[in-house]
Amino acid sequence: MRIISKLLPASKLKLVISSIGILALVLFSSMVIFEATKVNVVVTDNGMEETVKTHQNTVGELLTELDIVVGEHDALSHGLDEEIQNGMAIDYKTAKEITVTIDNTSRTYFTTKDTVEEFLEEQNFSLTDNDDISHKDADKLADGTHIDIIKAFEIIINDGGNEKKAHTTGKSVEELLKENNIKIDDNDKVEPSLNEDVTADTKITVIRVDIEEEKITDKIAFETETKQDNSLPKGEQKVVTEGKEGETARTYKVTLENGVEVNRELIDEEVTEESVNKVVAIGTKEPEANLVTLSSSSGNSDSSGKTITMTASAFTATCSGCSGYTATGINLKSNPNMKVIAVDPNVIPLGTKVWIEGYGEAIAGDTGGHIIGNRIDVHVPNKSEAYNWGVRKVKVKILD
Structure with missing residues (x-):
């Protein structure tokens, strides 16, 4: 200023100073007017809110001004060509890349959701309580998150003859039984073994063993x-x-x-x-006198002994209630072919050897309630032969 004052006369100096003041005022007024004509916009960038004053005409121009590049999968509350309005609120979210693997098959997704639960609902995943998922519903998503899902399959458990359905993602037999509240005792049998992994083709059988x-x-x-x-x-x-x-x-x-x-x-x-x-x-006491009185209808006798005609029926030791032992202790069940007859001891003493017509030699070894007088009962091995013998008249010869 001192230099200018030396070069210019005082009148001209005053003119210059006035011009500079006017120019400064114009510039200041222009700046005030420029700022006053800006509009206020609230921009939320991935949750970070900022109030911006701008002269930009469209949302896209404003985002460019703010160095925000909108990707294909990003979320934006307004169209890029929409005109800026004073008080406008613009919300922008960057999409996150998520990889989902279901039963060893992987696929990539893009989402602006914040939690695993919101993302699964957005993509309409059909999951059940029995499926295994690597993350909890409330877990926050980050770019590059990898979610593993194993779908459960149905198998049949035969528990002691009672079948029940169960769902699993391939745990061991022991783990699956515990999940379904099936307790195994020490003596019980389980097929396949408890430590074997369960597949869709596995059939589990529990055999309940009680001792x-x-x-x-x-x-x-x-x-x-x-x-x-x-x-x-x-x-x-x-x-x-x-x-x-x-x-x-x-x-x-x-x-x-x-x-x-x-x-x-x-x-x-x-x-x-x-x-x-x-x-x-x-x-075994022998009688003092032979009380046997034999009357023979035939009247025949010889040196071998006396002969008498008698009525003969047949019996077997295998009858119901029979002990098999004779009155003299002979076991006829052990000797079914032995020739034994039942007699009236007053007619033929027990132990006497005889010959019977149609029967042969035999021993008088038994008695019977209906064997009285001139009647005998011949022993035969079975009922069939007893029926065949029937009741007949026979000649009986005393041999001793």
């Missing part, structure tokens, strides 16, 4: 003993001791599979009561 102890009481049959007694007339018998059944207690280990017995093992046996054998005395 129980069972006690059973059985009767012990008594035996019949015979002994000779010379105080009794020959052929007579007398029960000396009545027989009595004994008792035994057996303990078994019983194995049941799904309620069905599959094995029985004897683990203990105890005789709780001994049996008592029946004792029968058989008389």
Whole structure:
């Protein structure tokens, strides 16, 4: 200013100073007017809000001014060609790249959603509670997030014969049973094994094994003993001791599979009561005189002995209720072909050897309630032969 004042006269200096002041005022006024004509716009960039004053005409121009590049998948609340209005609120979100792998198949998505749950709903993923997903619903999404999904499949579990459906993503058999509240006892059988991984083709079978102890009481049959007694007339018998059944207690280990017995093992046996054998005395005392009186309808006799005509029926030791033992202690069940006849001891003494027409030689070894007088009963091995014999008249020869 001092230089200018030296060069110019005072009048001209005043003119210059006035011009500069006017120019400055014009510039200041222009700036005020420029600022005053700007519009206010609220811009939210990925959650960060900023109020912007601008002379830009369109949303796109404003975003360019703010160095915001809108990508193909980004979210923008207004069109890029929309005119700017005072008080306008513009919301912009950058899209995030998300990779989703479902059962080993991957696909890339772009989203402006904030959480996993919002993203899955946006893409209409059909998921169930049994599916496995690598993230929780509330997890925040970031660019490059990788979400793994394993879809559950249905299998059938046969639990002790009862079938139930279950869903799994391929855990072990043991884990799947626990998830479905199926408890396994030490004795139970599981197919396949508990540590085997479950696939869509797996069929799980649980065999319920129960091991129980069972006690059973059985009767012990008594035996019949015979002994000779010379105080009794020959052929007579007398029960000396009545027989009595004994008792035994057996303990078994019983194995049941799904309620069905599959094995029985004897683990203990105890005789709780001994049996008592029946004792029968058989008389061996010879009669003092031969009381046999034989009358022969034929009147024939020879040196071999006397002959008498008698009525003969047949019997077998296998009849219902028969003991198989004769009055003289012969076991006919053990000797089914033995020739024995039942007689009236007052006619033919027990122990006498005889010959019977149509039957052969035999021994008088038994008695019978209906065998009285001139009547005998011949022993045959079975009922069929007894029926064939029927009742007939025969000649009986005394041999000794």
